[in-house]
Amino acid sequence: MKKFLVVLLVAFIIIQFFPIDKSNPPIDKGMDFLSIKNTPEPIAKIITTSCYDCHSNESKYPWYSNIAPASWLLQNHIKEGRKHLNFSTFAMYEPKRQIKKMEECVEMIEKNEMPLESYFIGHQDAKITEVQRQDLIKYFKRSIEDTEIKMR
Template sequence: MKKILRYILLFVFFAFVVIQFIKRPEKINEPVTDNDIIGLLNVDKEIAAMLKASCYDCHSNQPRYPWYANVAPLNWWIGDHIEHGRDELNFSLWGTFTARRRDHKLEEMVEMVEKREMPLPNYLPMHKEAKLSDEQIEKLRKWANAERANIAAETETEN
């Protein structure tokens, strides 16, 4: 029995080493552009800090990759999360969104944060700084609603 267990452990270790050389997900970390939400909307420091701590790792082109993002299979999982997050909302591309899309994304963002679906619950144990307090959620909600009002005023003057 010990011999079988030793072979199983050896096989698992060998498989773990081999998968480290399988294609790694591309790490994207681009410079901040004029289309980024923080610069474009002149977001105040407190809201900007919340967005960066709680959202930017998955919803921007400036994620912070932790050390374990270099270890397969975790890097595949993290890469998939980031890719999916950017597909849903990429704050780095905010300036390319239509007014209607910006309004909808702000509405969705508030809804997801209030329901505590964002940041993802499985992200929080390793990223304590990303957890939003009730007070922070309220500030984010007020900020997003003010931005939505600005969007509505913009589109009203355009028509």
């Protein structure tokens, strides 16, 4: 048992020499969801606080991003989040895709699937109230309607 613990400790120390890349891709505010949709400040604050760490190129890396293997899990989570929806490059999506992404936002918020429960462990400020949840849903639905009108 003692040998196993020593091997485990040595492995833990060795993996610390393989840090993650914490750099964010460049940001063009003209491509950002909040800018192109003229998002009201209270809604923008909720989206920024509760969504942008995983779904934008503005990820903030907390202290535990310096400790493997937690850092690897975090990096993968951000990579997957950006792949599914990246608010920083939202203007690059075709209007139909923008609508689809906003519909997915509504669905995830309605089902209480986003933000992820695990995200709250280190980000208590990301929790949203039921009122904020309803405000976000209304906002995304209104944005969908606006996008559909512009497509006509």
